[in-house]
Amino acid sequence: MNGNPTERGQVRLASHTVAVASGKGGVGKSTVALNLAATWAAAGAAVGLFDVDVYGPSLPTLVGIAERATVHEGRIIPFRKFGLTLVSFGFLTLPGRPLMVRGPMLEGALRHLIDLVQWPQLDYMVLDLPPGAGEVHAEMLALVHLEGCVIVTTPQEVAVSDVRRSLRLFSRVGLSVLGFVENMSWIECPNCETRFELFPAGGASRLSADSGVPVVGRIPLSTPIAESGDTGVPAVLDPTMPQVRDLFRDICSNIDDRLSSSFGGSAQPAT
Amino acid sequence: MPVRKKPKRADYLSFDALTLEAICNRYGIAYANVRYFSPILVRENECLLVDSKSETARKAFIYLDDESLFLKEVPWYCRTEELMSAKYEFVDFLTRREFPCAQLVSTIDGSPNVDMGDFAFELWKVVPGASYAYRPEEQYSAGKTLGNLHVLSSQFPVTREPESVPQLALGFIDLVRSARGDSRFFVHELASLEAKTRTICSELQLPASTMDQVITVHGNYTPWNLAFKDGEVVGVFDFDNVAVDSPMHDVAEGLLGFCAMNYEGTSTNFAAEPPRSFNWNGVERFIAGYATVRDLAADDLRILRGYLKLVWIEFACLGMVRGDYGLEVLDQIEDLMLDIDRGTL
Numbered sequence: 001m002n003g004n005p006t007e008r009g010q011v012r013l014a015s016h017t018v019a020v021a022s023g024k025g026g027v028g029k030s031t032v033a034l035n036l037a038a039t040w041a042a043a044g045a046a047v048g049l050f051d052v053d054v055y056g057p058s059l060p061t062l063v064g065i066a067e068r069a070t071v072h073e074g075r076i077i078p079f080r081k082f083g084l085t086l087v088s089f090g091f092l093t094l095p096g097r098p099l100m101v102r103g104p105m106l107e108g109a110l111r112h113l114i115d116l117v118q119w120p121q122l123d124y125m126v127l128d129l130p131p132g133a134g135e136v137h138a139e140m141l142a143l144v145h146l147e148g149c150v151i152v153t154t155p156q157e158v159a160v161s162d163v164r165r166s167l168r169l170f171s172r173v174g175l176s177v178l179g180f181v182e183n184m185s186w187i188e189c190p191n192c193e194t195r196f197e198l199f200p201a202g203g204a205s206r207l208s209a210d211s212g213v214p215v216v217g218r219i220p221l222s223t224p225i226a227e228s229g230d231t232g233v234p235a236v237l238d239p240t241m242p243q244v245r246d247l248f249r250d251i252c253s254n255i256d257d258r259l260s261s262s263f264g265g266s267a268q269p270a271t
Numbered sequence: 272m273p274v275r276k277k278p279k280r281a282d283y284l285s286f287d288a289l290t291l292e293a294i295c296n297r298y299g300i301a302y303a304n305v306r307y308f309s310p311i312l313v314r315e316n317e318c319l320l321v322d323s324k325s326e327t328a329r330k331a332f333i334y335l336d337d338e339s340l341f342l343k344e345v346p347w348y349c350r351t352e353e354l355m356s357a358k359y360e361f362v363d364f365l366t367r368r369e370f371p372c373a374q375l376v377s378t379i380d381g382s383p384n385v386d387m388g389d390f391a392f393e394l395w396k397v398v399p400g401a402s403y404a405y406r407p408e409e410q411y412s413a414g415k416t417l418g419n420l421h422v423l424s425s426q427f428p429v430t431r432e433p434e435s436v437p438q439l440a441l442g443f444i445d446l447v448r449s450a451r452g453d454s455r456f457f458v459h460e461l462a463s464l465e466a467k468t469r470t471i472c473s474e475l476q477l478p479a480s481t482m483d484q485v486i487t488v489h490g491n492y493t494p495w496n497l498a499f500k501d502g503e504v505v506g507v508f509d510f511d512n513v514a515v516d517s518p519m520h521d522v523a524e525g526l527l528g529f530c531a532m533n534y535e536g537t538s539t540n541f542a543a544e545p546p547r548s549f550n551w552n553g554v555e556r557f558i559a560g561y562a563t564v565r566d567l568a569a570d571d572l573r574i575l576r577g578y579l580k581l582v583w584i585e586f587a588c589l590g591m592v593r594g595d596y597g598l599e600v601l602d603q604i605e606d607l608m609l610d611i612d613r614g615t616l
Binding site for chain 2: 116
């Protein structure tokens with residue numbers, strides 16, 4: 001197995017491994033995961049992004065890689081783009097094909113992939129989990145040493161109530177929730193720059209008040225951010241969107257603070 | 272192989288732990304010693320998810336410390352005593368003659384499979400090597416290996432009735448009619464294809480009794496059932512479609528598969544764009560390789576062109592049934608037919 005296993009037999013993929021989760025699909029979890037990873041990488045850290053969404057891998061589309069992963073001496077060579085080390089089940093299969101695995105085959109698939117990849121030394125590993133709280137989550141929590149997770153939600157109650165389920169799962173297995181990211185928090189008028197809240201406001205704040213977990217960032221519903229998911233370039237790397245870059249810098253900084261305070265060590269890039 | 276619609280299966284990669292443990296016990300494999308039950312196959316130059324293969328039956332790779340095994344449910348279409356015995360006897364016959372076919376693993380009590388009532392499972396050693404990479408030397412080696420297979424097969428007793436390519440082609444046309452609800456909009460096109468198929472069959476002038484001209488054939492000699500190393504075939508696997516027919520059955524499938532069909536990556540699915548012409552240089556190489564070990568008799572060459580057309584009809588229908596092709600392919604079948612008429616064999 002890669003890395004140094006912990007006492008519980010979990011693999012360490014990086015100095016800091018952070019999962020990005022969501023209560024339900026469609027809230028922008030994978031976009032947030034990619035932009036967090038790209039922000040840390042832009043600050044000089046060695047960063048990996050591991051899309052473990054077995055059932056709906058979106059990383060190939062998000063980063064514009066259509067090729068299949070290559071193998072050298074029996075090991076998978078991860079793709080490198082935007083300064084990131086990128087791994088996804090989507091790089092092993094054809095687009096649009098469902099991978100219906102469960103039970104021992106799911107555990108085997110995850111463990112086998114982790115062992116097969118030629119991981120470099122990483123400061124941060126961002127794990128993009130599938131939506132919800134299911135079998136993949138349970139397997140990954142058992143397999144990989146995680147320092148915490150960030151939960152992405154949208155403001156409305158229907159999304160927030162699903163997050164509570166994820167919170168319970170992570171609480172049961174003793175995984176720290178580092179913070180909530182509220183996506184699609186507002187929309188800004190392109191003419192007058194007035195902010196409009198499309199959904200009943202304060203979902204993440206309510207979660208925060210109930211759970212004691214801070215909101216580490218809010219992101220607007222923005223056409224350029226949404227479009228960046230189709231163009232294959234993270235929004236934070238688009239020089240025409242400095243405000244997005246700044247938002248994610250703040251979020252990463254807040255997560256670093258949480259990592260430092262939770263674990264007593266520096267969460268700054270080691271490089 | 273009966274030509275009928277395969278049952279819909281979405282769980283072809285799912286096994287519960289009890290089933291896997293029961294299977295392992297039958298093979299004398301300690302469940303705790305299995306490193307992974309995995310859908311991932313790592314080959315020389317690529318990493319494949321087994322979902323890129325047929326979705327007909329449940330399958331898994333079993334990784335032990337010192338070897339890799341392929342667990343496979345016996346597909347529904349060959350789950351009869353007669354067909355399974357034919358397959359096992361043929362593979363055993365080839366293995367004993369050092370033909371590079373995948374090796375079947377027997378259970379601790381010597382059975383070729385584990386019968387679990389509704390399902391039966393086989394365990395095969397994973398053939399090392401790489402997938403077909405469209406290299407000229409691979410086309411030559413594939414032809415030569417097939418020639419070797421047929422030389423050996425001609426010594427293998429034929430005890431079953433032939434199941435010829437003409438029958439299969441007509442069966443697949445019927446399957447399109449029954450399996451594709453929207454085929455009612457293509458009634459005339461399907462009727463025209465059937466008429467054309469019957470004409471090709473009659474032009475073949477196959478003798479009424481062909482038992483003396485048939486051998487046991489692989490029945491699915493496509494690129495993805497072969498493994499290569501340095502341009503040479505190192506393994507042939509998937510004998511589920513073993514049949515009795517003219518050797519040209521395999522030759523036609525091989526030529527279509529290696530020199531005409533467009534595939535979706537390294538999967539067994541066809542790319543949406545149907546083939547319109549052969550790579551005739553590839554055909555020449557495949558046949559040259561074949562002819563180094565087995566002469567193509569005048570009768571073989573006489574029926575090969577017709578078999579190529581019939582196998583193409585079979586593949587086109589299979590593509591329509593699977594959804595690889597839209598029914599519009601019915602309008603495009605003729606292009607490859609014309610190319611088959613033009614090409615030199």
